[in-house]
Every structure is written in C-alpha cells, then in structure tokens.
Amino acid sequence: MKLVPSSRVALVSLGCKVNQNELEAMRHLFREAGYEIVPFPEKADVYVVHTCTVTHISDRKSRQLIRRALRANPEAVVAVTGCYAQVAPGEVLAIPGVDVIVGTRDRHRLVELVEKAREEGAPINAVRAHEPGEAFEELPLVEVSRARAFLKIQEGCEEFCTYCIVPYARGPLRSRAPEAILAEVERLVAEGYLEIVLTGVHTGAYGRDLPGGIDLAGLLKKIVQIPGLQRLRISSIDPLDFTPELKAVLTGEEVICPHYHIPLQSGDDTILQRMGRHYSSHYYLELIASLRSRRPRAAFTSDVMVGFPGETEEQFQNTMALVKEAALAAIHVFPYSPRRGTPAAAMPEQVAPEVKKERERRLLQLGRRLARQYAREFLNETMAVLVERPLPGQPGVYEGHTDNYLNVAFPAEMDLTGQLVTVRLKELQGGLIWGRLEKDVKEKQENGPGERNKDLVQH
Structure with a gap:
C-alpha cells in the first residue's frame, strides 16, 4: 500500500525502560516509512499501544489505552504489541476495533503488518511463540534523550520465578552480538552522548547463549576501552549474576557509574x-x-x-x-x-x-x-551532573543526575541539557538535591557551549 502524506501515527507504551526503548525504535520505523508522528492520543490514522503485563494493573491499563485509541478515531488502525499481547492475544483480539497484534518478536514487521491491515481491512494476529535458539531481534537504536542513550544488549529470561510472567512473555535468552554493541557505543560516543545505559530483561545473563564464552564482565571490559566514553551505567543485575570478574570490572573502572541496581524481592x-x-x-x-x-x-x-x-x-x-x-x-x-x-x-x-x-x-x-x-x-560537595531537562514548572531551573544517581536541580541562565556540569550540592528539598553551578561552568555559559555540545544540542 502506498502511503499518502497525511498518514499519521500515535504511539504509547506502558512498563519498563526496555518497553520505552522498543517504542522509540518502532516510532523510528514508522518515521522511516513516511508517517507523521503525533502525540498520543491525538487523532491519527494508526495507533500503536505497546503493552506491559507485569501485574494485573498493567493488563488493565493496557486495555484502557487500547480503548482510548479507539475513541480518539474509530476509523483508525489499532496495533497492539508487547508483553500483554504476547501472553493473552485472545483477550486483546476480543476488544472490538483491534486490527493488528504483534507480541514480543517480529516488531520489525510492524509497519508492514499495519499497512496490510489498512489495505485488506481484516484483523491480523502475528503473535508467535518464542522458540529455543531464536536470534536477538535487531531494532533501530533511537536515542530518547539528549543526555543519555539506552542500549539494549539482551532479551528474554529463563529464571521462571514463581510470581513472574516475564519468561512467558519475553521468551528465552537472546544476547546481542558484542561486535554490534561495541559499534553502537562507538557511534553514540562520536555523536556526543555522555552517558550510555545498558538495558535488558535479564542483563546479568548476557552472553550465556553466545559462542566464545563472552559474558557481561567480558563485554564491559571491551566497552570501557572505547575512547571518549564518559559514563556507562547498567540498568539492573540479579544477585546471583555477580561473578568475581563482574565485581572487579564494576568496581574497578571509573567510567562505570557507582550505582548498582540489584533486585532483592524479599528479605x-x-x-x-x-x-x-x-x-x-x-x-x-x-x-x-x-x-x-x-x-x-x-x-x-x-x-x-x-x-x-x-x-x-x-x-x-x-x-x-x-x-x-x-x-x-x-x-x-x-x-x-x-x-x-x-x-x-x-x-x-x-x-x-x-x-x-x-x-x-x-x-x-x-x-x-x-x-x-x-x-x-553528599551535601556541600561538588559533583558532576549530567543535565537531562528543564525542571517542569520551574523556569530557568534544570535537573539531572550524578554518577551515583542523585537527582539534582539547579538554576542556570541557558539551556544546558545534554551537558556534564559541576554543581555544588546545597540543600535537600522535595525529593531533590538543590545545588549551585560552579564558577567555571558559569563562564562557559557566557562563552556559549563547546563544539561537542553544540553538535549534541542540534542532534
């Protein structure tokens, strides 16, 4: 089907950072196909709801978003993707008006399936069960922030904790090839990104399915050698994944942020x-x-x-x-x-x-x-803060995080988003640490951003 210039698509996601990153990749696929991306739930020709199923509340919110899309434009094609679609395709199909269902694989075919549904007018259920040995699905990496980029390195989980639906929704372990990861990190560093966050469904299991014996520790050792990398953060690592080698690299490399998210679940x-x-x-x-x-x-x-x-x-x-x-x-x-x-x-x-x-x-x-x-x-100390955005509702105030993930807000005379600045931490108030830019940073503001940050802001 040949698209007309007026084709508009609105996308929305629930759930974890992995879901958010996948949504950005799907948004990129539609943009490349000629669609205009509009905010959800503005009137659009196509709606994509990327679902979560980690709790029954997630299921309910997913159904609510689907119905919200249908109300926004009853004539639109509605596509449902993600974990809830994977584990309960029958429930999703039972919602009148759903046209396309894609689970947690074959997301790269989403535009193709949407266009087929628009042309033929019949619902398409493209959910497929996960199979042992299936490859990591390559989706385009799209940086969702001027401050940091999220890089998915692993998919799937085989732990089968008794409370968890994720292994059923996400399938077996699939690790991205280390060469592809290293190339992506090099590109991001060259584009000026100062922090890269490695994400996955079971990140600590990286490499178990790959030949050659590489694991997360081995991958990190390669990444930290990339020139120009300022900060590397790992989203979450399960307790039993901490090998002696992983402990050594996580604590011995300054570029790796001193922030470790280790799920406990119960004490x-x-x-x-x-x-x-x-x-x-x-x-x-x-x-x-x-x-x-x-x-x-x-x-x-x-x-x-x-x-x-x-x-x-x-x-x-x-x-x-x-x-x-x-x-x-x-x-x-x-x-x-x-x-x-x-x-x-x-x-x-x-x-x-x-x-x-x-x-x-x-x-x-x-x-x-x-x-x-x-x-x-950390009060009364100076720390490097990666500026992420203007603080909502506070003109002239910006917020970001230190390497150990303290949330810091401070006033500034110009937009410093995407820059690494030095801030003196002064006061804890309202869930934020309020600080003051140091003198050298103020001088840089007056002279304008450096070439590296000019490129970053324009990205």
Missing part, C-alpha cells in the same frame, strides 16, 4: 525460596558489603515485593530489617500481583489487598528515609 529466606529466588538474605547482604568495600560511596538500589502468598508480618519485618541494614539508597516497591499461569497464583494463603497496601506504605516510608539519609552524605 526473608522462606519467602525467597517460595519465590524461586536462589539466594539467601545473608548472601544479598554479603554481596552489598563486598561491592561497598570497593566503592564505599556507591548507591545501591533495589526492587522489593510485598504481600507474596503466605508472607507473615514477621517475614515482612525481616524484609524491612534487611533493607535498613543494606542502607539502600532507593527502593521500588511492588505489591504482589497474581499472574495467571504462574505457580504463585495457585498458592494458598494469598495476602489480603489491604494488608499488601499497608506493607507497601510502610516500606515506601522506610525507602524515603533511607534515600534522604544517603543524599545527605
């Missing part, structure tokens, strides 16, 4: 066993202590679940105690959500919703206290 050994998490609370604390001994001021952040089936108040208190002892700098708290088809959904002693909500509240309160405690350690 109680019985609950960890029931979850299918094959480490103990003692192992987790020893891991944190080992890394902290090498980089004493690093930030340690984590994911923690409350209300897993059978969790008692005492077991929840064990989680609270571990989080406090580990002195985590930030935690993401998730109430357990039964996922159909997972072992935990059939377990007895499901925790009441009101109990889960109360435990979530208490753990979040502890997390906020620990975050303030960690941030206070």
Whole structure:
C-alpha cells in the first residue's frame, strides 16, 4: 500500500525502560516509512499501544489505552504489541476495533503488518511463540534523550520465578552480538552522548547463549576501552549474576557509574525460596558489603515485593530489617500481583489487598528515609551532573543526575541539557538535591557551549 502524506501515527507504551526503548525504535520505523508522528492520543490514522503485563494493573491499563485509541478515531488502525499481547492475544483480539497484534518478536514487521491491515481491512494476529535458539531481534537504536542513550544488549529470561510472567512473555535468552554493541557505543560516543545505559530483561545473563564464552564482565571490559566514553551505567543485575570478574570490572573502572541496581524481592529466606529466588538474605547482604568495600560511596538500589502468598508480618519485618541494614539508597516497591499461569497464583494463603497496601506504605516510608539519609552524605560537595531537562514548572531551573544517581536541580541562565556540569550540592528539598553551578561552568555559559555540545544540542 502506498502511503499518502497525511498518514499519521500515535504511539504509547506502558512498563519498563526496555518497553520505552522498543517504542522509540518502532516510532523510528514508522518515521522511516513516511508517517507523521503525533502525540498520543491525538487523532491519527494508526495507533500503536505497546503493552506491559507485569501485574494485573498493567493488563488493565493496557486495555484502557487500547480503548482510548479507539475513541480518539474509530476509523483508525489499532496495533497492539508487547508483553500483554504476547501472553493473552485472545483477550486483546476480543476488544472490538483491534486490527493488528504483534507480541514480543517480529516488531520489525510492524509497519508492514499495519499497512496490510489498512489495505485488506481484516484483523491480523502475528503473535508467535518464542522458540529455543531464536536470534536477538535487531531494532533501530533511537536515542530518547539528549543526555543519555539506552542500549539494549539482551532479551528474554529463563529464571521462571514463581510470581513472574516475564519468561512467558519475553521468551528465552537472546544476547546481542558484542561486535554490534561495541559499534553502537562507538557511534553514540562520536555523536556526543555522555552517558550510555545498558538495558535488558535479564542483563546479568548476557552472553550465556553466545559462542566464545563472552559474558557481561567480558563485554564491559571491551566497552570501557572505547575512547571518549564518559559514563556507562547498567540498568539492573540479579544477585546471583555477580561473578568475581563482574565485581572487579564494576568496581574497578571509573567510567562505570557507582550505582548498582540489584533486585532483592524479599528479605526473608522462606519467602525467597517460595519465590524461586536462589539466594539467601545473608548472601544479598554479603554481596552489598563486598561491592561497598570497593566503592564505599556507591548507591545501591533495589526492587522489593510485598504481600507474596503466605508472607507473615514477621517475614515482612525481616524484609524491612534487611533493607535498613543494606542502607539502600532507593527502593521500588511492588505489591504482589497474581499472574495467571504462574505457580504463585495457585498458592494458598494469598495476602489480603489491604494488608499488601499497608506493607507497601510502610516500606515506601522506610525507602524515603533511607534515600534522604544517603543524599545527605553528599551535601556541600561538588559533583558532576549530567543535565537531562528543564525542571517542569520551574523556569530557568534544570535537573539531572550524578554518577551515583542523585537527582539534582539547579538554576542556570541557558539551556544546558545534554551537558556534564559541576554543581555544588546545597540543600535537600522535595525529593531533590538543590545545588549551585560552579564558577567555571558559569563562564562557559557566557562563552556559549563547546563544539561537542553544540553538535549534541542540534542532534
């Protein structure tokens, strides 16, 4: 089908950073095919809803977005992609008005399938089951920020934790070829990107499916040798993936950010066993202590679940105690959500919703206290901040992150987005550290950005 110039597409995504990055890649595919990209849910000829299924709430929000697209233009082609589409294509197809379903593979065919649906007028279900040995799906890398680029290096998971739907939605491990990753990093550095974030579904498992014996530690050793790379951040690494070699490279290379996101899920050994998490609370604390001994001021952040089936108040208190002892700098708290088809959904002693909500509240309160405690350690120091954007609702104020992921805001007389600047951290207020630009940075503002940052701003 030949597109007319008026073809418009609106895309929206739910869920994790992997999903957000995939959406940007799909947006690029439509742009290359001649579509005009418009904000969701403006009136468009095509809508793409990239779904999440990590909780039942994610499923509900996915269905709400699909119906919102249908209301925006009942005549439009609606395409549904992502994890919810992969595990429940029948539910998605049952929504009147859905035209195309693509799961978590074959996203590169999305434009082709949308155009076929526009031409033929019949729904297309292109969801395919994942198969052992399938290759990593190459999608175009599109930088979603002038400050940092996210680079997906791995797909799939084979851990099958008892509560998790992700292995069913994302399929087996597939690692991107190291040569392709290194070439992408070199290109991003040449374009002026100062921070690169490596992402994946099970990032610590990188390389297990590749010939030649390369693993995440080996990949990182190659990446850090690329000239001009300022910052390298890894999105998340599971506790059991920390080999001695990985510990050494993560803590021994200055270019790797001193910020380690290590999912905990529970601080109680019985609950960890029931979850299918094959480490103990003692192992987790020893891991944190080992890394902290090498980089004493690093930030340690984590994911923690409350209300897993059978969790008692005492077991929840064990989680609270571990989080406090580990002195985590930030935690993401998730109430357990039964996922159909997972072992935990059939377990007895499901925790009441009101109990889960109360435990979530208490753990979040502890997390906020620990975050303030960690941030206070850096007040009155000068630190490098990667400027990410103007602070919403605050004209002349910008925000960004330090290498250890402190969120910093400061006033500036010109747009410094995408630049690495030196800021003195002054005050903790409203979840942000407020700071002041140092004198040398102000002088650079007056003289204008350097050539490197001029290119970056124009990108």
